[in-house]
Amino acid sequence: MVKLAPGGPFSRERAFPPEVLKKLEEKYDLDKPIYTQYWLYMKRVVFEFDLGPSTRYADRSVNELIATKVRYSMTLGFGAMVFALLLGITAGLTASLNHNKFLDYAPMGMAMVGVSVPDFVMAYILMIIFGLSLNWLPVAGVESWQGYVLPCITLGFVYAASISRLTRGGMLEILGQDFIRTAKAKGLPKHVILLRHSLRGGLLPLVSYLGPASAGILTGSIVVEEIFLIPGIGKLLIESATNRDYTLALGCVIVFALLILVFNMVVDLVYGFLDPRVKYE
Amino acid sequence: MLLELAFALSFHSNIAALEKAQTKPHEFVFGNENEPETLDPHKVTGVPDNNIVVQIFEGLMRHGQDWVSLMPGQAENIPQPKDGGKLYVFKLRKGLKWSDGSPLTAKDFEWSWLRAMRADTMGPYSYWLTDNIVGAAEYSKNPTPENAAKVGVKALDERSLEVRLNKPVPFFLHLTAESVMFPAKKENVEKFGDQWTRPENMVSNGPYTLKEWSVQQNIVLKKNPQYWNAAEVNIEQVVALPLNDKQTAVNMFRQGRLDWTGHNGAPNALVPALKKDPNFRVEPAFITYFYRFNTTREPLNDARVRQALALAIDRNALVEKVTRGGEIPAISLVPPKTGDYVSPKGVVSGNFPEDLKKAKTLLAAYMKEKGLKSLRTLRLQYDTKELHKRIAQAIQEMWSKNLGITAEPFNQEWKVYLAAQRQMDFDISRSGWMGDYPDPATFLELFTSSSGNNHTGYASPNYDKLFERSSGEVDHDKRLKILETTEKLLLEDLPILPMFYYTNFGFVRPEVLGFTPNLVDRAYVMYFNKSNK
Numbered sequence: 001m002v003k004l005a006p007g008g009p010f011s012r013e014r015a016f017p018p019e020v021l022k023k024l025e026e027k028y029d030l031d032k033p034i035y036t037q038y039w040l041y042m043k044r045v046v047f048e049f050d051l052g053p054s055t056r057y058a059d060r061s062v063n064e065l066i067a068t069k070v071r072y073s074m075t076l077g078f079g080a081m082v083f084a085l086l087l088g089i090t091a092g093l094t095a096s097l098n099h100n101k102f103l104d105y106a107p108m109g110m111a112m113v114g115v116s117v118p119d120f121v122m123a124y125i126l127m128i129i130f131g132l133s134l135n136w137l138p139v140a141g142v143e144s145w146q147g148y149v150l151p152c153i154t155l156g157f158v159y160a161a162s163i164s165r166l167t168r169g170g171m172l173e174i175l176g177q178d179f180i181r182t183a184k185a186k187g188l189p190k191h192v193i194l195l196r197h198s199l200r201g202g203l204l205p206l207v208s209y210l211g212p213a214s215a216g217i218l219t220g221s222i223v224v225e226e227i228f229l230i231p232g233i234g235k236l237l238i239e240s241a242t243n244r245d246y247t248l249a250l251g252c253v254i255v256f257a258l259l260i261l262v263f264n265m266v267v268d269l270v271y272g273f274l275d276p277r278v279k280y281e
Numbered sequence: 282m283l284l285e286l287a288f289a290l291s292f293h294s295n296i297a298a299l300e301k302a303q304t305k306p307h308e309f310v311f312g313n314e315n316e317p318e319t320l321d322p323h324k325v326t327g328v329p330d331n332n333i334v335v336q337i338f339e340g341l342m343r344h345g346q347d348w349v350s351l352m353p354g355q356a357e358n359i360p361q362p363k364d365g366g367k368l369y370v371f372k373l374r375k376g377l378k379w380s381d382g383s384p385l386t387a388k389d390f391e392w393s394w395l396r397a398m399r400a401d402t403m404g405p406y407s408y409w410l411t412d413n414i415v416g417a418a419e420y421s422k423n424p425t426p427e428n429a430a431k432v433g434v435k436a437l438d439e440r441s442l443e444v445r446l447n448k449p450v451p452f453f454l455h456l457t458a459e460s461v462m463f464p465a466k467k468e469n470v471e472k473f474g475d476q477w478t479r480p481e482n483m484v485s486n487g488p489y490t491l492k493e494w495s496v497q498q499n500i501v502l503k504k505n506p507q508y509w510n511a512a513e514v515n516i517e518q519v520v521a522l523p524l525n526d527k528q529t530a531v532n533m534f535r536q537g538r539l540d541w542t543g544h545n546g547a548p549n550a551l552v553p554a555l556k557k558d559p560n561f562r563v564e565p566a567f568i569t570y571f572y573r574f575n576t577t578r579e580p581l582n583d584a585r586v587r588q589a590l591a592l593a594i595d596r597n598a599l600v601e602k603v604t605r606g607g608e609i610p611a612i613s614l615v616p617p618k619t620g621d622y623v624s625p626k627g628v629v630s631g632n633f634p635e636d637l638k639k640a641k642t643l644l645a646a647y648m649k650e651k652g653l654k655s656l657r658t659l660r661l662q663y664d665t666k667e668l669h670k671r672i673a674q675a676i677q678e679m680w681s682k683n684l685g686i687t688a689e690p691f692n693q694e695w696k697v698y699l700a701a702q703r704q705m706d707f708d709i710s711r712s713g714w715m716g717d718y719p720d721p722a723t724f725l726e727l728f729t730s731s732s733g734n735n736h737t738g739y740a741s742p743n744y745d746k747l748f749e750r751s752s753g754e755v756d757h758d759k760r761l762k763i764l765e766t767t768e769k770l771l772l773e774d775l776p777i778l779p780m781f782y783y784t785n786f787g788f789v790r791p792e793v794l795g796f797t798p799n800l801v802d803r804a805y806v807m808y809f810n811k812s813n814k
Contacts, residue, residue: 015703015733017408019400019422027403057496058319058403059475065496124528132535135300139532141522229522229529231497239316239497244696 009055009244028055028247041250051251056243062251066233070255072142073232076225077217079152084159084213089203091160092167093194096202099172107164114161119220123154123227140229151228155220159213166209171202200274207271214263218256300537302790307517309793309806312524312533312543316497320478322463323397324404328544328715328801329523331460336502336519336806337485338463341371341390341442342454346808348799349620349719351454355385355464355486355509359454366449366755371457373440378507379466380490387436393464394434399424406461406717413453415445449755452720459718463487488514488807497523502806515810531555534788540811544802546787549668552606560788563607567800568715568783569616569724570608572661572676575708576776577738580656585643587775588628592640593683594676595633600781603675604668607786611779613772614714614728615721618800622721625765627772629779637683644684658687663711664698672780673711702736710736713783715801721764722752728771739776 009028016024025031029040044050051062091107098104117125130150131139138147174180175198183193222234233252240248304310317330322338325331343354353359356371363370377385396402398410398417401424411418415433433445446453456462465477466484473482480491488510489502502519505511522539524530530542531551547555555561574581574590581587596610609617612631613624630636648654661677663669673690680686688709693701702710714734716723726732729748730740747767754760771777785802795809 016405017400017411017733020403020405020407023401024403056318057316058324059321059478060496068496127532131532135536138538139536140524140529141533141538226526227529229524229526231495235497242695 009246028053041247045254051254052247054240054245054248056240056245056248062247065236065248066251066255069231069233069236072230073218073221073225073234075142075148076151076155076221076230076232077214079148080154080156080159080217080221081214083152083156084163084217087156087160088163089167089206091164093171095164095168096171096175097194104168108168111161111164114157117158119154119158120223120227122157123150123224126150126154140227142228142230147228147230151224151230154228155217155224158220159217162209162213163206166206167202170205171198174198174202204271204274207267207274210270211264211267214267215260218259218263300535302540302792303537304520304540304790305518306811307515308520309516309518309540309804309809309811310520310522310538311541311804312530312539312546312787313500313521314523314544315525316523317500320483320491320494321404322460322465323393323402323407325460326405328803332544332803333491333500333502333521334460334463335487335803336489337483337487337491337505338460338465339487339508340457340459340462340464341373342458344455344458344805346795346797346799346805348801348803349618351458354458355390362449362453362755364445366451367446369444369446369453370437371442371444373442374509375440377486377509379484379486380505380507381466381484382507383466383484385464385486386439387442388439389464389466390442391434391436392467394462395420395424395429395432396465396470397461398432404461406459409456409459409461413446413448413450413456415447448753450752451755451757451760452718452722455718455720489519492518499523510807514807516806519806531788534790537790539788540790540793541796541804542787542789544787545785549604549606552786555786555788556607558788560791561786562789562798563784563786564798564802565609565616565618565800566715566783566785566802567616567619567719568713569611569614570672570713570780570783571611571614572778572780573702573707573710573712573737574776574778575705575710575738577705578708580647580651581659581708583647584774585647586656587778588773589640589644589647589684590680590686591629591775591778592636592643594679594778594780596631596781597633599672599675603671604781607784608781609784611781613768614777614779615724615768616716616782616800619716619721619724620719622761622764624721625769625772627769628775629772640684644686656686658689659708661688661690661709661711662693662698662701662707663690664695665692669711705736705738709778712736712777719800721761721768722748725751725764725767725771728776737776739774741770741774744770744774 029037041052044052053061054065057065095104095107127139127150130137137149141147180193180198183197221232222238225232225234226238233255236248237252240252313329313332315329317333318326319330320333322334325334339354341354341356342351345352351359355373355377357374358372360369360371362368373387379385394410397404398407398421400421407421411421416431420428420432435443437443464486469477469482469484476482480494483491488505488508490505492503493501500521504514504517508514524543527546527548530546533539534542556563574587576582600608600610610631612629615622615624661673663673670692677688677690680688701707714724714727725748727734728739729745744767747763747770751760751763751767754763785798789796792811793809794812
């Protein structure tokens with residue numbers, strides 16, 4: 001599919017001299033028919049785990065590029081997820097325990113804003129406040145851990161919003177059930193009811209949401225990485241597509257797909273652990 | 282757009298609040314537009330590559346920070362051409378060393394230039410050598426030892442390099458100050474192959490050496506103590522960040538984390554507001570913005586139609602109301618400040634009301650001759666960028682209002698646009714060109730019929746002949762006169778529509794000394810210093 005887009009990796013504003021272009025095409029097998037290219041590529045990927053050389057970064061292989069970049073994206077994604085969970089669950093619990101009071105409306109109002117504001121707008125708002133006005137945090141770059149704070153918040157906020165709504169919904173449903181009433185009747189303290197009896201069930205809808213959310217965070221990271229100058233694979237993917245760096249684009253897509261698969265599988269396993277109704281044979 | 286405006290406002294109220302520099306006193310941190318594709322001097326392609334390579338390597342000549350003045354680099358003086366401009370003998374400085382301490386000799390230059398010209402080195406600028414040096418074209422295609430012996434580059438002894446050219450090339454010395462003519466160390470290139478440009482493998486000969494290179498994160502250079510002029514190099518460390526997002530560049534500058542935002546280091550829309558900031562500078566660039574006409578299609582194959590289209594544009598209104606980055610209206614192809622060359626006037630005088638009258642007459646004559654009531658709709662392609670879109674819309678309106686001609690702007694993704702331009706699949710195509718060396722030939726060469734970057738279908742035997750003659754002329758003044766005639770012909774035939782000359786803009790910290798802006802927006806860090814305010 002990448003090849004359907006017109007232009008190639010070596011079409012530039014300044015033309016390459018024809019002999020040089022020929023050598024370049026030979027080097028990257030682009031002079032061969034497309035099925036041969038496909039076969040050569042698949043053979044390398046499947047049998048040698050070699051994603052090939054990058055056509056743009058003349059001296060680097062796709063494996064190397066991805067290997068050095070994936071940790072930045074993972075750190076960003078992980079940080080965003082932790083932030084989203086902490087904020088989302090706290091807000092959701094607060095709201096559900098204070099049903100139809102101010103402490104319900106306030107977090108839910110915030111959540112509404114969180115869902116509606118696109119991440120690039122969020123990014124700039126955070127930059128203005130914490131970077132440029134208060135000068136607490138760097139506006140770009142990840143030389144130190146502080147550099148991750150704003151991007152993680154930006155990326156995590158939308159998901160925090162959804163998570164809080166899901167938590168609230170799930171908890172309200174559970175809190176209205178008979179076994180909670182029993183627990184209350186037994187005179188158990190409030191925190192025991194909350195943590196031991198209701199949380200496990202109340203979080204179920206949330207867990208099933210985490211799979212798609214992880215995928216979303218991964219793909220959302222593309223924009224955030226660009227804005228905050230994080231050298232992750234999201235940035236590589238955008239660049240490779242516009243540069244028609246076929247091998248790098250395919251390599252990034254393969255890695256993204258693998259990561260999404262892994263997350264979904266982890267979520268399924270966790271689901272089984274939390275919900276006794278789901279059994280794996 | 283709205284967001285950008287909000288940003289502009291927030292800066293506006295904050296202009297005095299530039300944070301203290303967080304970069305170190307002997308460090309220069311700048312925004313490099315993009316991640317370099319390669320740091321192999323013989324393969325460099327774009328501005329980001331050059332921004333690094335000129336710090337770590339040095340050619341026989343080198344440019345001053347103004348990029349126009351030329352001084353001896355690895356050579357000890359500027360050689361006088363002999364044999365009617367076709368022979369140069371360079372004398373290297375005494376005791377030159379590579380960054381690993383090994384001696385650098387004329388042999389290194391001989392080997393490097395042979396490598397740079399070979400097609401299998403795959404460098405886009407190899408044609409600078411193959412077009413000009415005796416025997417280079419043959420060797421490029423067929424790099425055998427016999428062909429190598431015929432190439433006009435010879436190390437006569439440890440310190441003398443003889444170069445024979447096919448024809449006089451008046452700007453040849455400028456070429457020796459650019460990346461493709463820099464030396465590379467044979468032993469390292471042969472030992473490490475493609476990996477020789479990695480920090481751990483690279484040996485270089487410039488004011489700096491490569492310390493770290495982490496893709497899309499940063500490039501760190503440190504001072505090279507082996508450099509012949511190391512005593513004069515003040516900045517100890519250079520850091521380049523790939524800042525694609527211009528807003529990010531501005532933000533980082535505000536936080537004191539950049540010394541220079543780099544080439545066009547601010548979003549275009551902010552330029553009018555930022556101009557008030559004392560640290561923001563706008564300077565003419567060595568880039569012309571123009572439209573290409575497809576001269577093989579009706580009605581653009583008739584010079585009168587092209588002239589009418591070029592005459593019916595109010596360039597002043599365009600730069601004042603649409604582009605707004607301080608651009609200069611262009612009625613020629615070669616930008617101002619190209620050495621002592623002055624572009625001639627062609628059909629377009631720059632006086633808009635007068636030009637418009639002429640346009641109407643020309644168009645009427647054409648329509649009458651062809652028996653036409655109106656022209657067909659012209660398709661105007663541009664590549665995705667807000668600025669190009671706004672320009673195309675303004676031009677569409679001007680043509681429609683002034684000549685009654687309908688143009689239909691349409692947006693193409695960058696590579697699609699390039700492909701269409703190459704296959705001449707357009708009526709009118711947005712274009713721009715940045716000169717490679719400070720000489721009018723770098724622009725005028727484009728529209729010779731054999732140029733690989735012509736893309737207009739324009740093939741004028743007269744133009745080709747004039748251009749050829751100019752490169753054979755040794756006398757500087759006479760040569761400029763011929764180039765003037767050449768450009769005049771182009772500006773009468775108008776296969777292109779010159780619109781404006783770009784500007785370079787960005788922020789520079791007040792502590793940085795020696796940073797004079799140049800036409801190509803390049804920093805030669807070796808000339809800089811920082812005041813400890």
